[in-house]
Every structure is written in structure tokens, then in C-alpha cells.
Amino acid sequence: MMEITAAVLTAPKQKFEIENIQLDTELRPEEILVKIVATGLCHTDIAIRDQHLPFGFPGILGHEGAGIVVKTGSSVTKVKAGNHVVLAPASCGKCSYCKSGHPSYCISFFPMNFGGIRNDGSCPYHSHDGTGIAGFFFGQSSFATYSLVSENNVVKVPEDVQLEILGPLGCGLQTGAGTVLNVLKPSSGESIVIAGVGPVGLAAIMAAKAAGCTSIIAVDIFDNRLDLAKELGATDTINSRELIVSEEINNRLSPGGVHYAVDTTGRNAVINQLLGSLRFMGTCAVVGILPAEKLEVDSQFFTMGRTLKYVIEGDSVPDIFIPQLIELHKKGMFPFDKLIRFYELNDINAAVEDSEKGITLKAIVRMPQ
Ligand SMILES: [Zn+2]
């Protein structure tokens, strides 16, 4: 047993409470104990708080962790104590999706990332009165000073980059960048529109620029976010509160339509606007949580070889993709540090509030050291 500090969510729609709790550190063979240095705050943490996705209470959220390996279980070979790691979503490594290089669609994705306990039913997180606390959120529950993870979902990262900023590569940033680089795979000179330029959309924009897209159109309802999109690589911007996206694109910015679209809003009307902006055989990728049960698509747009595709976590293999994003960052081609604002663990509720208000794009919560 060791004492750790965690931001615990005790009930839906409440604030996080900073608590000292017990973690059983007797590791299973594949497990790794990681000292968390910092962790990003992602929209999905807020969606869990509001019960748009299921998770147990009391529970520890956080799924963009970065830290240092403390100790490893008997079968672990990927990392050793002292290594810097980024934590990615959990996956089984054994199913046909994992084996074919698509761990984001792992057959066990939901139980492993939202189940709150180990596969064998045990729960290593407890409050001092013995109450079990749900952990293993996205295989990590990184709103804590220490995290129990599996060999499958740690990614070893180089030590010559600031570890504190790397956590969001494990979810939000790989979602945006991976959707472009792993799924849409634009050729240089092609065109793309990205709707909703929060951290995921901005990562998609930086990736589109890195891939050589020559027409990168950012869509949002906030001018300050569109300004940042331009700074990070957008060639054109559309404020969709003022203009009709498909008309702007077809009539002015990219006559005949764009090759690709990325939607980060999950909104039916926006997805239809994007489909209406595609050229023949174009593809629209949807990421993020769909708030409505039904997605209704205008059949007029859904013809001529167009594709609508849902993408989880950028369909990446984190062990390969996260180091690639770090290399792009080192070369100045993926300047995601411009999105970041740091908060201390005690101020995690302010980080949530600022993120919801749009004051902060990517909050990173630092753990007390
Ligand atoms: Zn699997």
C-alpha cells in the first residue's frame, strides 16, 4: 500500500475533491507503477463528470498522463524504472483489431477504459475508510500523483523534451493529428476543412499543414480560436455564426469542394455542412462524442463516392505515432505547446472551469513533486 493524492469525483456533476487515498502497489506481471508529472484535461473527462459516458463513483478520471516509471511487473520488458512515458488508452493487444494495428477499436476498449477495475475484478484504489475507488480510466486514471497502468498503454518517450507538456499526445492531440495523418492521409497539395478548432481541431490543422495540405480551412464560432487556427496553419477561416460553410467553400474558397473534412463538434448541422463541402469522392471524418442519438445526413451530399467515417483516438498505434508527433514538435512542425496552460493539482476545478469557458484551450494539471 502507498498513499497517493488524487482528484476524486464523488458524484456526477460535482467538483473534483483532492484526497489522500491508498493504492495497492503489488503489481500484476504486466503492470507498471508510474509517478505522474502532469496530465492534460480532455473533453471526455468533463463528459464523464456529466454522465454522457458511464464511469463509477467515487472515481479518478484523467487520461492524458505523462510521468516517470517507478517500478514494473515481472513480465514487463518495454520500459524500466526511470523511463519517461506518456500514457495512452488501454487495449488488450490480443484481439484482431489490436493485432492488425487498430488498438483504438480494441474489442475490449469499453471494459478496459471505462470499467474502473482490473480485468480480474480487483480494485487497487481505496479511500482510508476502505471504500473502493474506480480507477484505470482510459487505463490510467492520471488525475493522481501515481498511476497503475499496463505495458500495453505506456509509450516510452525521449528525455530531451519537456515531459510536462507531453500527456495530451495520448488523447486529444493524437485524436486530431491521427485522424489526418493515419486515416485521411492527405497528399501534399490537397484541401481540408476542419470544424471546431479546440485542441483536437487545432491538432488536425497542424497535422494537415505538416502533411502539405495547401488549402486548410478552419471553421468555428469564436474569432479568437480562428485567429489561433490561422497562426497554426489554417489558410482560411470561416465563422459559421456569420456564414454558411458549404457555400463559402464551394463558391469561394475551394470551388468543387475539398478533399477532406474533419468534424470535432459532433453536431448534426455541422456534419451536414461539411459533407456539403466535399468534392466527389471526398471523406468526412467525425471525432468526439456525438450528443444526439441519431445522425441524419442529407442524401444529396452523401452521393458521388463520398465517405462519412467515425474515428477514435486518431486510429493510431500510440507506440509509433506519439514518438512521431514528438519528432514533428521538435522540428517546429507540431507546435502544440501554444495551446497549453498549466494548473496545479489543487486548482484542477479552475482548469475545468477555464476549459469550459474557452479561456484555456488545453489545460495541463501538474502534480505536486
Ligand atoms: Zn484488443
Ligand SMILES: [Zn+2]
Ligand atoms: Zn480524451
